[in-house]
Amino acid sequence: MxxxxxxxxxxxxxxxxxxxPAVEVPLGEAAGCALAKPLVALSPLPAYDAAAMDGYAVAGIGPWHLAGRILAGDADPPAPLSPGQAMEIGTGALVPAGADAVLPYEQSTRTGRTVTGRLSPGRHIRRRGEDCPAGQEVLAAGTVVTSAVLGLAAGLGHDTLPVHRxxxxxxxxxxxxxxxxxxxxxxxxxxxxxxxxxxxxxxxxxxxxxxxxxxxxxxxxxxxxxxxxxxxxxxxxxxxxxxxxxxxxxxxxxxxxxxxxxxxxxxxxxxxxxxxxxxxxxxxxxxxxxxxxxxxxxxxxxxxxxxAGRGEPPVLTARLAGPVAPHERDTRLVPVALSGSRALPVGHDRPGSLRGAAAADALAVVPPGWTGGEVELLPLSP
Structure with a gap:
């Protein structure tokens, strides 16, 4: 044949x-698996209006009278702010209703209970759902669960994930x-x-x-x-x-x-x-x-x-730069080091030697009769 x-x-x-088949596993067991279903936000991200900087939540035009303090994790929601009021706030804390911006410490001056500074309306507040609303599909089925995917899933409210075995x-x-x-x-x-x-x-x-x-x-x-x-x-x-x-x-x-x-x-x-x-x-x-x-x-x-249920990997290409002789009938697989958009042959590619592959970033796929230009790349996995 x-x-x-x-x-x-x-x-x-x-x-x-x-x-x-798909299985439902805890987040800690999903790393390296592929999602069997799209990842959907169970809650908005952020889940509430949150301070993006340490400083003061302010309402209206300053100067502002300091009305209190709120930190991330405080059990009771803060009272709404009226124009001319400010509340000291920590990064990640719930922004009080009525706040127009968070004024960072380094851009403010505090004298007793009075805060002054230059206001940039809307700045340094991460609004509820600005990254994604609840119910939105965030990642497609077939996506490989990386450490970042695990963190995102946790932030979206997931305790488990459906993945392919x-x-x-x-x-x-x-x-x-x-x-x-x-x-x-x-x-x-x-x-x-x-x-x-x-x-x-x-x-x-x-x-x-x-x-x-x-x-x-x-x-x-x-x-x-x-x-x-x-x-x-x-x-x-x-x-x-x-x-x-x-x-x-x-x-x-x-x-x-x-x-x-x-x-x-x-x-x-x-x-x-x-x-x-x-x-x-x-x-x-x-x-x-x-x-x-x-x-x-x-x-x-x-x-x-x-x-494993993984999606089709993307096709990567680079310009092969170096003396490579194509075969007249067969595809050649050549170890290369990547330098910008170029792939440089590293040599030592005899069938019995891994020396070239060990020094390479990828294998260049050189088709029969290749006459120059870009070639497909196979990344070398760890």
């Missing part, structure tokens, strides 16, 4: 599944030559893909579920793929057609549907996307670390983002 085009493969991964992604690492610690001996290599994947999985909106390390045997891989406690199984290595590459045969044994059997990109060509009969997904990554990173950004991250 011919390799799938790079853009087509990403779209296929994005459309392979749908968002997982985060998918679970398990890692099946193959390769008898891999070592997980120390300096490898001759014929051995350190596993670079296993430590790299959990951060990519979390950044895409999912949770790492478990890791299995299996020998280069067909039966061992079939057994690992039978584990049901993850929506996505990420197989590292075993995707090509060599004597130790058993993933394609294991998928045939399990009766999987394989919509992507290789992607026309460099590096990362021998990657795949499969759907098991029970609906679980399998993403096959090449065994070379940089090729595996490219494959993860091509198939795994779009799939996980969709299952």
């Amino acid at each position: 011919n390799a799938t085009g790079w853009h087509q493969a990403r779209q296929c991964a994005r459309e392979a599944g749908g968002p997982l 985060r998918p679970r992604a398990a890692m099946v690492v193959t390769g008898a030559e891999l070592r997980t610690s120390g300096i490898p001996a001759a014929g051995q290599v350190r596993d670079a893909i296993g430590p790299m994947l959990p951060g990519l999985i979390r950044a895409a909106g999912a949770d790492p579920a478990w890791t299995a390390r299996v020998t280069d045997r067909h039966a061992a891989l079939v057994d690992a793929l039978h584990r049901p406690d993850a929506e996505v199984l990420v197989v590292c290595g075993a995707t090509s057609a060599g004597a130790a590459d058993h993933l394609r045969g294991a998928l045939d044994t399990l009766g999987a549907r394989v919509p992507v059997r290789g992607v026309a990109c460099r590096p990362g060509h021998p990657q795949l996307l499969a759907v098991l009969p029970d609906g679980r997904f399998v993403v096959g990554l090449p065994g070379n670390p940089y090729a595996a990173l490219v494959a993860a950004l091509t198939l795994l991250c779009p799939l996980l983002g969709r299952l």
